[in-house]
Amino acid sequence: MPCMARSGFLTLRDCGNPEAQACAKCGRPMCTAHLSARSGFTECLDCASRAENLSPEDPEWAYGYRRQYYGTSGYAPLYFGHGAAYDDYDVRSFDSAANVGGPVDDAHEGDAGFGDS
Amino acid sequence: MPDSVLADQQKQFSLNRPIGEVIAQLVPLARADEAGDKVRSKLGCWAAACFFFAVVSFILSAAVSPYFLALAVAMIVLGIVNLTKYNRKKKEDLSDNLRLCAIPLLAALRDDFGSEPVEITLDLRPPLSNEKKTNEVKNGSGMRKETVTTYVDPWLSLDGILADGSRLQCSVVETITQRARWKRSASGKYKQKTKRKKKVDVEVSLTLKAKRFDVGGITNAEVKHGENKSTVSVSQKIARADDTPIPPAEVLNVIAGVYRQLRPARSS
Numbered sequence: 001m002p003c004m005a006r007s008g009f010l011t012l013r014d015c016g017n018p019e020a021q022a023c024a025k026c027g028r029p030m031c032t033a034h035l036s037a038r039s040g041f042t043e044c045l046d047c048a049s050r051a052e053n054l055s056p057e058d059p060e061w062a063y064g065y066r067r068q069y070y071g072t073s074g075y076a077p078l079y080f081g082h083g084a085a086y087d088d089y090d091v092r093s094f095d096s097a098a099n100v101g102g103p104v105d106d107a108h109e110g111d112a113g114f115g116d117s
Numbered sequence: 118m119p120d121s122v123l124a125d126q127q128k129q130f131s132l133n134r135p136i137g138e139v140i141a142q143l144v145p146l147a148r149a150d151e152a153g154d155k156v157r158s159k160l161g162c163w164a165a166a167c168f169f170f171a172v173v174s175f176i177l178s179a180a181v182s183p184y185f186l187a188l189a190v191a192m193i194v195l196g197i198v199n200l201t202k203y204n205r206k207k208k209e210d211l212s213d214n215l216r217l218c219a220i221p222l223l224a225a226l227r228d229d230f231g232s233e234p235v236e237i238t239l240d241l242r243p244p245l246s247n248e249k250k251t252n253e254v255k256n257g258s259g260m261r262k263e264t265v266t267t268y269v270d271p272w273l274s275l276d277g278i279l280a281d282g283s284r285l286q287c288s289v290v291e292t293i294t295q296r297a298r299w300k301r302s303a304s305g306k307y308k309q310k311t312k313r314k315k316k317v318d319v320e321v322s323l324t325l326k327a328k329r330f331d332v333g334g335i336t337n338a339e340v341k342h343g344e345n346k347s348t349v350s351v352s353q354k355i356a357r358a359d360d361t362p363i364p365p366a367e368v369l370n371v372i373a374g375v376y377r378q379l380r381p382a383r384s385s
Contacts, residue, residue, distance in 0.1 A: 009369075062227055066225065075377065078379065
C-alpha cells in the first residue's frame with residue numbers, strides 16, 4: 001500500500017511513497033518520511049502533532065498547525081490526489097485526477113510559475 | 118538569482134534556497150534572539166534593582182551609618198555595568214517578526230514549496246530602529262508637546278514555485294505610528310506616554326496554470342488572464358492596536374483567500 005499521508009497546506013496531494021509501517025494510532029499506512037521520529041516512528045505526523053508544546057522548527061508542528069488552521073479558519077484545501085476525501089478535512093477534491101493531468105507531482109514543468117508579460 | 122547573504126551584521130538577509138534550508142538557517146538566529154531577549158530582560162531588572170538599592174543606601178548612609186555610602190557607590194557601579202551590557206545586547210536584537218511570524222509561516226508552507234528554491238528577503242532590524250524611521254512630526258509646545266513618529270518596515274518578501282505549479286509572490290510591509298505625549302498624573306507628576314499602532318500591508322500574487330485552476334470565480338482580486346496562466350493579485354491591509362508581530366495566520370489568510378475562490382480546471 002502507498003503512504004496515505006497528505007502533503008501540503010494550501011493544496012493537498014498524496015505522498016504516494018511505499019508504506020513502511022502503519023500508524024499505531026490511526027492505522028493508516030505511512031512511509032518513513034511521514035512517521036514521527038519523536039514517537040519512535042510508530043505514529044504518523046498527523047497523530048503525533050496532536051502533542052502540545054511543539055515548536056515551528058519541529059517538522060510535526062506544521063501538521064498540527066495545518067489542522068488547527070483548517071479548523072479555525074474554515075479553509076478547505078483543494079486536493080490533488082486519488083484517494084477519498086481526507087479524514088480530518090473537508091477538502092474540495094477534483095472530479096477525478098485525470099481532469100487535471102494526474103497527481104500534482106507533474107507540476108514542475110519548464111514554464112511553471114512564470115507569468116505572461 | 119544568485120544565492121547570497123547580504124549582510125548578517127545589518128540583519129538583512131536575501132536567500133535563494135529550498136525552504137528547508139532557509140528554515141534551518143533562520144532557526145539558530147531565532148533561538149539566539151530569544152535567549153538574548155531573556156538575558157536583556159534580566160539585565161534590565163538587575164540595573165533597575167541596583168539603582169534602587171543605591172538610592173536606599175544613600176538615605177541609610179545619612180540616617181544610619183556612613184558605611185552605607187560605599188554600598189551606594191558599589192550599587193551605582195553595578196547598575197552602570199548592567200546597563201552597559203543591556204545596551205550591548207540590544208544592538209544584537211532582531212525583529213520578533215522572525216520568531217513569531219516568519220519561521221512559523223515558512224514552516225507551514227514547507228510542504229507546499231517542496232525542494233524548489235525559494236527567494237526570500239528578510240529585514241530583521243527591529244521595527245522601531247532609526248533606519249526604519251521615515252517621518253517625525255512634533256506638535257504643540259511645553260508639556261502639551263506630542264511627537265508622532267512613523268516607521269516603515271518592509272520586512273518580508275517571498276517568491277517561489279509551489280508544488281501545484283503556481284508561483285507565489287508575497288510581501289509584508291508594516292507601518293508603525295508612534296505617538297508620544299506628556300501627561301500629568303493624578304499625583305501631579307508629568308510622565309511621557311507612548312502609544313503605537315500598526316498597519317500591515319500584505320500583498321500576494323499567484324500565477325496559476327490554466328490547465329489546473331479555473332480563476333473565473335475570483336471576485337475580490339485583480340486577475341490578469343494569459344494564454345496558459347492567470348495572475349491573481351490581492352492586497353490586504355491589517356490594522357493592529359499595538360506593535361506586536363502579526364501571527365502567521367494573517368498572512369496565510371490572504372494567500373488562502375485566493376485559493377478559496379479557485380476551482381479545479383476542467384479537462385479540455
